[in-house]
Amino acid sequence: MNRSNLPNSAFVDPTGANAEAVHDLAKEVLDQLLTQLETADDRSPLPQESPDLSATIPESSGSPGGLLEDLEKAAEGSMNSAHSGYIGHMDTMPTTISVLGDLVASAVNNNNMLSVEMSPVFSELEVELTERIAAEFGLGPDAGGVLASGGSLANLHALAVARNQMFDVHAEGLAGVDRKPVLFASEVAHTSLQKAAMILGLGTDAVVPVKTDENSRLKPVALERAVERAKRDGRAPFCVVATAGTTTTGNIDPLPAIWDITSEYDLWFHVDAAYGGALIFSKAERDRLDGIEAADSVTFNPQKWCYVAKTCAMALFADVDMLQEDFQIGAPYMRGDDAVPNLGELSVQGTRRAEVLKLWLTFEHLGRDGLDQLIDESYRLTTMIRDRVVEHNALELASRPEMNIVCFQAVPQWCPPEERDDLNSQLQQVLLSEYDLFVSLPTYHDSRWLRVVLLNPFTGEDTIQRLFNGIDAFLDAEKT
Amino acid sequence: MNRSNLPNSAFVDPTGANAEAVHDLAKEVLDQLLTQLETADDRSPLPQESPDLSATIPESSGSPGGLLEDLEKAAEGSMNSAHSGYIGHMDTMPTTISVLGDLVASAVNNNNMLSVEMSPVFSELEVELTERIAAEFGLGPDAGGVLASGGSLANLHALAVARNQMFDVHAEGLAGVDRKPVLFASEVAHTSLQKAAMILGLGTDAVVPVKTDENSRLKPVALERAVERAKRDGRAPFCVVATAGTTTTGNIDPLPAIWDITSEYDLWFHVDAAYGGALIFSKAERDRLDGIEAADSVTFNPQKWCYVAKTCAMALFADVDMLQEDFQIGAPYMRGDDAVPNLGELSVQGTRRAEVLKLWLTFEHLGRDGLDQLIDESYRLTTMIRDRVVEHNALELASRPEMNIVCFQAVPQWCPPEERDDLNSQLQQVLLSEYDLFVSLPTYHDSRWLRVVLLNPFTGEDTIQRLFNGIDAFLDAEKT
Numbered sequence: 039m040n041r042s043n044l045p046n047s048a049f050v051d052p053t054g055a056n057a058e059a060v061h062d063l064a065k066e067v068l069d070q071l072l073t074q075l076e077t078a079d080d081r082s083p084l085p086q087e088s089p090d091l092s093a094t095i096p097e098s099s100g101s102p103g104g105l106l107e108d109l110e111k112a113a114e115g116s117m118n119s120a121h122s123g124y125i126g127h128m129d130t131m132p133t134t135i136s137v138l139g140d141l142v143a144s145a146v147n148n149n150n151m152l153s154v155e156m157s158p159v160f161s162e163l164e165v166e167l168t169e170r171i172a173a174e175f176g177l178g179p180d181a182g183g184v185l186a187s188g189g190s191l192a193n194l195h196a197l198a199v200a201r202n203q204m205f206d207v208h209a210e211g212l213a214g215v216d217r218k219p220v221l222f223a224s225e226v227a228h229t230s231l232q233k234a235a236m237i238l239g240l241g242t243d244a245v246v247p248v249k250t251d252e253n254s255r256l257k258p259v260a261l262e263r264a265v266e267r268a269k270r271d272g273r274a275p276f277c278v279v280a281t282a283g284t285t286t287t288g289n290i291d292p293l294p295a296i297w298d299i300t301s302e303y304d305l306w307f308h309v310d311a312a313y314g315g316a317l318i319f320s321k322a323e324r325d326r327l328d329g330i331e332a333a334d335s336v337t338f339n340p341q342k343w344c345y346v347a348k349t350c351a352m353a354l355f356a357d358v359d360m361l362q363e364d365f366q367i368g369a370p371y372m373r374g375d376d377a378v379p380n381l382g383e384l385s386v387q388g389t390r391r392a393e394v395l396k397l398w399l400t401f402e403h404l405g406r407d408g409l410d411q412l413i414d415e416s417y418r419l420t421t422m423i424r425d426r427v428v429e430h431n432a433l434e435l436a437s438r439p440e441m442n443i444v445c446f447q448a449v450p451q452w453c454p455p456e457e458r459d460d461l462n463s464q465l466q467q468v469l470l471s472e473y474d475l476f477v478s479l480p481t482y483h484d485s486r487w488l489r490v491v492l493l494n495p496f497t498g499e500d501t502i503q504r505l506f507n508g509i510d511a512f513l514d515a516e517k518t
Numbered sequence: 519m520n521r522s523n524l525p526n527s528a529f530v531d532p533t534g535a536n537a538e539a540v541h542d543l544a545k546e547v548l549d550q551l552l553t554q555l556e557t558a559d560d561r562s563p564l565p566q567e568s569p570d571l572s573a574t575i576p577e578s579s580g581s582p583g584g585l586l587e588d589l590e591k592a593a594e595g596s597m598n599s600a601h602s603g604y605i606g607h608m609d610t611m612p613t614t615i616s617v618l619g620d621l622v623a624s625a626v627n628n629n630n631m632l633s634v635e636m637s638p639v640f641s642e643l644e645v646e647l648t649e650r651i652a653a654e655f656g657l658g659p660d661a662g663g664v665l666a667s668g669g670s671l672a673n674l675h676a677l678a679v680a681r682n683q684m685f686d687v688h689a690e691g692l693a694g695v696d697r698k699p700v701l702f703a704s705e706v707a708h709t710s711l712q713k714a715a716m717i718l719g720l721g722t723d724a725v726v727p728v729k730t731d732e733n734s735r736l737k738p739v740a741l742e743r744a745v746e747r748a749k750r751d752g753r754a755p756f757c758v759v760a761t762a763g764t765t766t767t768g769n770i771d772p773l774p775a776i777w778d779i780t781s782e783y784d785l786w787f788h789v790d791a792a793y794g795g796a797l798i799f800s801k802a803e804r805d806r807l808d809g810i811e812a813a814d815s816v817t818f819n820p821q822k823w824c825y826v827a828k829t830c831a832m833a834l835f836a837d838v839d840m841l842q843e844d845f846q847i848g849a850p851y852m853r854g855d856d857a858v859p860n861l862g863e864l865s866v867q868g869t870r871r872a873e874v875l876k877l878w879l880t881f882e883h884l885g886r887d888g889l890d891q892l893i894d895e896s897y898r899l900t901t902m903i904r905d906r907v908v909e910h911n912a913l914e915l916a917s918r919p920e921m922n923i924v925c926f927q928a929v930p931q932w933c934p935p936e937e938r939d940d941l942n943s944q945l946q947q948v949l950l951s952e953y954d955l956f957v958s959l960p961t962y963h964d965s966r967w968l969r970v971v972l973l974n975p976f977t978g979e980d981t982i983q984r985l986f987n988g989i990d991a992f993l994d995a996e997k998t
Contacts, residue, residue, distance in 0.1 A: 039895040039975050043887040047614050049825070049975050052558035052600050060614055061552060067618040068544060071625055076540075078532035088638055093646035093878065095654075098885040105615060105882055112875060113626050115639040120532050120626070129630055134527050134540055135585060137624045138547040144620040144827040144876075145551055146593050146600070147612045155958075156607060158568055159595045166573035174575075187667035187829070190868035198717055211721030212692040213699065219691075230868050233847040237678055237866065239719020241691030242847070341869070345529070347624040349667070349871055367713040367722070386717065388670035388710050389821070391829055395592060396624075398573065402585055405578040407523040415519040478635075495519050495529050 045099045050145075063102050070106060074113055075120055075131070079496075083124035083476035089115035122496040123504070126478035128285075128313060130493040132347035132396075135403040139396035140347050151185070151390045152382030153369070160392035161378050167394055171338065172354045174318045175311075176331030182358030184385040185393050187349040189312040189339045190230035195353040195365075195386045196335035197221070197234045197277065200306035202364040204276040212239045220268050221277035221306075222246045224256035224291055226284050226482075228310060254287045254437040256280065258295035265303055277306040282327055283314030286480045286489060287436050288443030290314055293329025301332075309333040312351065314441060316343030319409035323417065326440060343442075343493065344409060346400050350393045361385075416442035416492040422502055423490060430506075432513055436482055442492040445482065448509065452517055459486040465512050473508040475501070525579045530625075543582050550586060554593055555600055555611070559976075563604035563956035569595035602976040603984070606958035608765075608793060610973040612827035612876075615883040619876035620827050631665070631870045632862035633849070640872035641858050647874055651818065652834045654798045655791075656811030662838030664865040665873050667829040669792040669819045670710035675833040675845075675866045676815035677701070677714045677757065680786035682844040684756040692719045700748050701757035701786075702726045704736035704771055706764050706962075708790060734767045734917040736760065738775035745783055757786040762807060763794030766960045766969060767916050768923030770794055773809025781812075789813040792831065794921060796823030799889040803897065806920060823896075823922070823973065824889060826880050830873045841865075896922035896972040899982060903970060906986055912993055916962055922972040925962065928989065932997055939966040945992050953988040955981070 041048070047059040089111035118124060120131040150156040151164065164185055172181035186192045202208050205215055212219075219240055223231050225247040232242045246268060249260040261278065268275050278300050280291040293309065300307040309330050315338030317323045330336060334356050341350040355361065361384040369383055382388040404412075420442045427433045427446045436445035453461050462479065463486055469475040478489045490505070521528070527539040569591035598604060600611040630636040631644065644665055652661035666672045682688050685695055692699075699720055703711050705727040712722045726748060729740040741758065748755050758780050760771040773789065780787040789810050795818030797803045810816060814836050821830040835841065841864040849863055862868040884892075900922045907913045907926045916925035933941050942959065943966055949955040958969045970985070 039899070039978060040891065041895075041975055043891040044884060044975075045888075048884060048888065049611055050552070050555040050558075050600065050614055052555065052602055052611070052976055054556035057552070057556045060556075063614060064548060064552060064618060067621065068548060071622055072530070072537070072541060072544060075530040075532070075625060076534035076537045078530075084635075085638075088642065091639065091643060093643050093650060095650060095881045096885050098887045100882040100885065105879060108882065109619070109622055109879070112639050112643075113622055116626055117630075117636050117638070118626075120530065122532055127630075127636060129627060129636065131529055131532070132624065132627045134530055134543060137621065137627075138544060139589070140624040141547065141617065141621045142551055142589055142593055144612065144617045145555060146596055146598075147609065147617075147827055150597075150607075150609055150828060155564075156597050156609065158565075158597065159571065159592050162568065163571060163573050163592075170573060170575060187871070188867045188869045190862075191671075191866070194717070194866075201719075202716075207719060207721055208716055209721050209723045211698060211715070211724055212719040213695045213697070215693045218693045229847055229849045233866075233868070235691070236682075236688055236845075236847060237674070237718065239681075239687060239692040241687055241689050243689045244691055347627055348630060349869060365716075367709055367716060369709045382670075386671070386674075386713075387668045387829075388713070389668045389829060391667070399585060399589070401575045402580040402588065403582075404524060404528060405576050405580065407578045408521075408525075408528065411520065411523040415521075419519070495521055495524075496532055498519060 043099070047102065066102070066106055067109065070110055078118055078120035079122055081114065081118050081121070083118050083121040083474060084470060085115055085118065122494050122501055123475040124494060125490050125492060125497060126476040128342045128491055128493065133345045133400045133403060135399045136347040136396035139399040143392045143395050151392060152388050153380040154378050157392060160394055161381055163398055164381060164394040165378055167398055168352055168354060171352070175336055175354065177333065177336065177354060177356045180357045180359065181354060183352050183354035184361065184381055185350065185352045186386060187390055187393065189337055189351045190233060191386050192337040192351040192353040193230045193310060194234040194237060196308050196337060198238060199335065199355065199360055199364050200277045200308060201238055201240065203360060204306060208364065217272055217274040218244065219276050220244045220246050220273045221279060222248050222261055222264055222275065223279040224248050224250050224281060226250055226254055226286060227279060227281050228285055231279055254284055254289040256291040256296065258292060258299060261296065262299055265299065275303060275305055277308060279308045279310055282309055282311035282330065283441055286482050287445045288313065288439060288441035289437055290326055290440050293327070297329050297332040306334045307332060308335045310337045312337050312339040313342050315339070316413060319406060320413040321410055322414055340397050343413065344400065346397050350397050412495060419492045419497065419502060420444055422499070426506055436487050443489065445487045445489045447485070447487050448513060450513055450517065461516065462486045462488055465509065468512050469505070469508045473504050475505055475508060523579070527582065546586055547589065550590055558598055558600035559602055561594065561598050561601065563598050563601040563954060564950060565595055565598065602974050602981055603955040604974060605970045605972060605977060606956040608822045608971055608973065613825045613880045613883060615879045616827040616876035619879040623872045623875050631872060632868050633860040634858050637872060640874055641861055643878055644861060644874040645858055647878055648832055648834060651832070655816055655834065657813065657816065657834060657836045660837045660839065661834060663832050663834035664841065664861055666831045666833060666866060667870055667873065669817055669831045670713060671866050672817040672831040672833040673710045673790060674714040674717060676788050676817060678718060679815065679835065679840050679844050680757045680788060681718055681720065683840060684786060688844065697752055697754040698724065699756050700724045700726050700753045701759060702728050702741055702744055702755065703759040704728050704730050704761060706730055706734055706766060707759055707761050708765055711759055734764055734769040736771040736776065738772060738779060741776065742779055745779065755783060755785055757788060759788045759790055762789055762791035762810065763921055766962050767925045768793065768919060768921035769917055770806055770920050777809050777812040786814045787812060788815045790817045792817050792819040793822050796893060799886060800893040801890055802894055820877050823893065824880065826877050830877050892975060899972045899977065900924055902979070902982055916967050923969065925967045925969045927965065927967050928993060930993055930997065941996065942966045942968055945989065948992050949985070949988045953984050955985055955988060
């Protein structure tokens with residue numbers, strides 16, 4: 039083909055003719071990127087100024103120099119979650135090998151998980167690895183699953199299968215169903231459930247919120263009452279979602295008690311373990327997930343506490359054949375295969391990335407020992423923070439931490455309750471601007487809290503010391 | 519933190535302490551990858567043997583050497599779409615800069631498009647760039663959109679908004695709706711529409727297939743009849759999907775005539791331009807999309823004919839405020855922003871990759887001129903193949919090509935019609951094993967066809983010569 043309007047490095051020539059130009063460009067981008075990552079602690083965890091970038095489509099090809107400059111600006115203007123003081127959200131640096139795996143996946147561009155023909159290696163790897171992970175959760179001999187680009191899609195997938203299994207709507211749709219299907223989840227469950235219910239044609243009102251206890255965990259007695267009430271009201275309960283690792287406080291719903299209720303009422307039991315699922319890799323903490331083995335489906339995001347580069351999530355099913363029976367949409371333009379299915383026919387996405395590659399490489403590079411240590415260490419730091427909050431007379435916990443999340447509030451005696459939200463918002467700003475610490479500021483039970491997530495492997499005791507120094511200095515200054 | 523169980527290069531230390539180990543690993547992966555890409559033409563376009571990979575979760579950390587070996591095996595065992603003889607699917611090598619952009623996006627891991635706080639730069643860039651692209655399609659002053667990880671999600675998103683806009687089901691769901699909602703698309707439209715209908719609770723039967731003409735394009739008169747019939751049957755027509763670039767033959771539905779019908783019946787007008795949308799970047803060919811400016815929504819995948827690394831797709835809306843009115847699900851744990859929305863609240867996904875980065879960089883590196891040339895060149899090769907098929911007395915076109923796809927069949931006189939499928943399947947195998955050419959073998963109107971997609975920038979006239987040499991040699995050999 040004639041490529042005279044294109045820069046020499048636009049594509050990698052498959053005969054090697056432009057190898058030098060490509061190597062130069064790739065090396066420059068890589069060097070710039072590594073330099074940024076290796077100096078992450080020198081910049082703010084959350085830059086406050088947006089770079090000036092031009093979202094245009096230029097007439098002709100730009101220079102590599104301009105590209106590098108734009109890339110640098112974009113990366114440095116972004117949230118700096120690699121910073122050891124970025125402890126505000128369920129985000130941190132990913133494993134080195136998952137980033138490099140993603141590079142390979144992008145480059146070969148054959149990470150099209152639509153069909154076996156287009157992705158023979160990765161399709162097989164995904165089937166095998168999801169089976170293994172399902173086995174880690176104890177989901178039984180028929181279990182398996184599919185990956186999804188993010189946890190919201192994994193929840194959507196699980197609820198779609200649950201809906202189709204309980205009602206005969208695959209071909210016919212919901213318009214003919216006379217009793218409204220409803221599902222149950224705690225009042226602090228993730229909003230992706232409302233989104234899934236809306237998308238699935240159930241409507242956001244189909245998600246019945248169930249009261250939580252003082253530690254943000256669903257109350258089984260309230261669940262049973264809600265199910266009974268829905269039945270009396272002529273609605274059709276079909277599913278309960280338990281959360282293992284709530285977004286704001288990292289608590290775990292009582293899985294065994296919820297399992298009992300789903301058995302009694304014959305409801306689908308989904309566990310949203312997007313965050314907490316990682317505990318299966320901790321010898322010391324995995325029993326916190328007891329009961330998950332009874333789930334009909336599980337959402338698990340290795341993109342969070344397993345440090346795999348985003349996105350990497352999965353929907354697991356105790357009976358993976360349900361994907362074929364209750365979900366499959368055939369693609370006649372694709373050749374099938376007896377041993378490995380066309381994953382695009384079984385998943386919410388069609389074409390998607392080979393996210394299994396970076397997951398597999400991360401397991402290989404870290405090993406169980408490495409994951410185990412990362413999780414245990416974050417518990418150690420969490421306990422340290424929790425104890426200091428409890429001892430502090432001006433601080434209050436939102437709930438008893440069960441994972442590596444501590445959510446707390448400054449409640450000094452001298453501050454009237456109606457001014458607490460402002461005080462905590464100011465404290466968050468001061469921690470960022472003066473102490474290079476980013477903590478988040480969620481709304482929880484109608485007030486503002488400070489939330490710390492201990493994910494970054496380079497966050498240490500010194501970071502925690504800085505956090506409490508900052509809090510004390512701020513409160514002292516505000517008091518006077 | 520204690521990281522004694524982890525290899526030194528597991529994470530990039532934000533103070534630079536392990537820079538050397540990280541550089542070594544990154545450089546080795548990059549060198550191996552570039553070498554593979556630069557020798558892509560030396561391997562088969564579609565390897566026939568799967569490498570032996572172990573999908574295990576090892577007890578302890580693996581060596582970088584083992585990782586590199588696994589990466590090499592995985593990449594070399596995969597579909598080799600960079601090969602200039604890989605002309606079988608809508609897949610080829612991506613732009614160099616989109617791969618490098620993806621690397622940066624993965625590495626900073628702050629490509630969390632969930633919220634502005636987590637992705638200030640990329641959120642703004644996505645809003646601006648989707649507005650610009652919507653303007654290219656002529657969708658009007660209020661147009662814009664969101665990115666999605668793949669075209670199936672973009673279609674799902676568009677149909678969700680269409681459904682919610684036409685029926686009041688956001689909170690209430692479909693169970694209360696008495697007339698079944700139906701949408702219309704050509705009989706050869708993409709199966710992601712059935713999947714979307716199933717997920718959305720409309721059911722696969724809600725997609726009414728409309729007859730096509732001899733060139734695989736929806737027949738407007740058949741559409742009008744189908745809408746009338748659905749109304750008579752007590753169903754509720756709400757949407758028509760036109761396809762600009764059908765999957766198998768690359769044809770374009772008559773957009774202006776379909777627009778007329780959607781106006782007359784007050785139906786949502788969605789154009790699935792996942793593939794063909796790229797024509798807006800060709801001066802010579804863009805008028806083939808005339809009529810798309812009237813669409814209520816458009817699906818467009820730069821991951822295909824704009825050569826952006828997978829995944830990169832978008833759903834565009836003539837009135838982007840509908841995302842807020844008819845789709846939004848708020849996330850109370852996220853801080854909002856007045857100027858730029860939390861994109862996770864407006865899109866099917868929550869957490870997702872910053873796919874806008876590689877799109878933006880590709881525009882910058884290629885420019886309009888570069889995209890224009892790539893598209894024009896693929897038309898030139900397409901015309902060449904089309905003419906040779908037409909001239910050939912043993913070959914027959916499936917439809918008149920309108921894009922860079924030629925779908926044809928070997929129909930030699932000596933081969934009885936009932937053996938044609940076998941003959942074409944064998945021909946496909948021979949082209950792969952003996953001529954290093956991968957063409958696909960779709961089922962179309964109940965028989966097997968050979969399908970050529972001219973995407974690879976390094977496919978040339980010599981490739982085409984090899985294709986016809988292979989066909990002629992095979993037919994000569996089979997005849998005797």
